[in-house]
Every structure is written in C-alpha cells, then in structure tokens.
Amino acid sequence: MNGDRLSEQVEYYRARAPEYDDWWLRRGRYDAGPEHTAQWKAEIAELRGAVEANGVGGWVLELAGGTGSWTTMLARRAAELTVVDAAPEALARNRRKLAALPRACPVRFVEADLFSWAPDQRYDLVFFAFWLSHVPESHFGAFWDLVASALVPGGRFFLLDGRYDPAVAGLAGSARPDGETSVRELADGRRYRIVKVFREPDDLALRLGELGWSVTTGVTGPSFLYAHGSRALG
Numbered sequence: 001m002n003g004d005r006l007s008e009q010v011e012y013y014r015a016r017a018p019e020y021d022d023w024w025l026r027r028g029r030y031d032a033g034p035e036h037t038a039q040w041k042a043e044i045a046e047l048r049g050a051v052e053a054n055g056v057g058g059w060v061l062e063l064a065g066g067t068g069s070w071t072t073m074l075a076r077r078a079a080e081l082t083v084v085d086a087a088p089e090a091l092a093r094n095r096r097k098l099a100a101l102p103r104a105c106p107v108r109f110v111e112a113d114l115f116s117w118a119p120d121q122r123y124d125l126v127f128f129a130f131w132l133s134h135v136p137e138s139h140f141g142a143f144w145d146l147v148a149s150a151l152v153p154g155g156r157f158f159l160l161d162g163r164y165d166p167a168v169a170g171l172a173g174s175a176r177p178d179g180e181t182s183v184r185e186l187a188d189g190r191r192y193r194i195v196k197v198f199r200e201p202d203d204l205a206l207r208l209g210e211l212g213w214s215v216t217t218g219v220t221g222p223s224f225l226y227a228h229g230s231r232a233l234g
C-alpha cells in the first residue's frame, strides 16, 4: 500500500509539473481571493526571512527541489548546490529557472527516489520545502537518518512545510487527508492518492528531539511552519 501510494505520489508530481507553480503563485484554481493571496505572500516573505536569518552558504543539498521555487534562492547563496527530485518534468523547469538567473553557484541535479537514494557527499546545509509532509510515518525515522548521513559534523537542516488551513483546504481537489492519504486532482480531472501528513511545530520538535536533533521551530501564520537545527551533541 505504501509503495503504491509513494509511486502514485511521484506520478502525480510528474503530471502536475506544468501547473505546479499555479499553487505557489495562487493562480487559477488556487486563487482564494485577494485577502488570502496577500496573507500567503506575507507569509512567504516571512519564510524567506527565516531561511536567510538561519544562513545559507557552503555546500547545500536541496531535497525534493521540484520546479525550483526555493532552488533559485539557494543557488544565489550557496557555494555548491545539489538538487534531488524524482520528477524529471519538475527538474526540467527548475533548470530553466536557474539558467535565467544572472548569478548562481554550480548546481548538480539528481533525478532519484528519496526513499532509496543515498548521498555521495556531505553538506553544510540540507534544505527541504514542502517535502516532509509527503513522508509517511513508516519512513519518518529512515528519512531523518538520510538527512543525518548527508550532513558534515555540525551541519544544519532547514525545512518548511504547509500547515492544515481549513480556509483553503478544499482548493483544487485537496481535502483534509484521510489518515495519511490525500486525494489530489489535476486541472484536467485526473486524480491521485498521495501521502500528506500535516504536522505542527511542537509535535515536530518533540519527534525530532527523540531522534537526537536539536531543533527550533516557528510558524508564519495559518499557512506555513518551519524548523531548523542540527544533531544534538552527546
């Protein structure tokens, strides 16, 4: 069941790549009105501020980089960047965005399944946006082992993700998940089952503490949460 859902999740993001940025930019089916869009943009600005305040530099690994909403920001600040994602259609868009930047560090794109991929080098920062909620509980520990194995001693992670916001929960066929499974619909009506585990900062900090991470969490409002940290000493 998990395997099916995880492959369907990749199929979904492959098919969704051409329309993915509509979600981020609150266009078309994702337009919930000017008030919501203003709130969304203000929260994105706060997220960017949180990423910058935490510091981006050195060798950076972006997991599930997708169409590049965050890759461009990372590529302007990192010394070297590796971007991993399972959807070639998303990576192609990401590449095009990077090519349009006047200044970017060297970037390596890796098309791979994060549930079986292992890093071949270590990084100062592991960054992932809107990814952790797609990791099922059964893979949670193994995923954090992957993050740990990708970091140099003292290296840090930064994650951000969506919160469950009832005000926009019905947009574009995304209802509250039934357990860990959510059904998503593309603009043409095709439907996919994906993993969606909404988390909240306190619970996330507790879980990561149990796994040996020292973590700081925050929220920007109803839409997003973030967390950053490193392996606890001792």
Ligand SMILES: C[S@@+](CC[C@H](N)C(=O)[O-])C[C@H]1O[C@@H](n2cnc3c(N)ncnc32)[C@H](O)[C@@H]1O
Residues within 6 Å of the ligand: 006, 009, 010, 013, 014, 063, 064, 065, 066, 067, 068, 069, 070, 084, 085, 086, 087, 090, 112, 113, 114, 115, 128, 129, 130, 131, 134
């Ligand atoms: C919600 S999107 C986030 C993309 C990007 N980080 C952003 O903020 O826009 C989730 C991404 O995870 C990727 N993905 C889904 N399953 C994956 C897997 N098993 N291995 C690697 N990437 C996967 C999808 O292709 C998609 O680009």
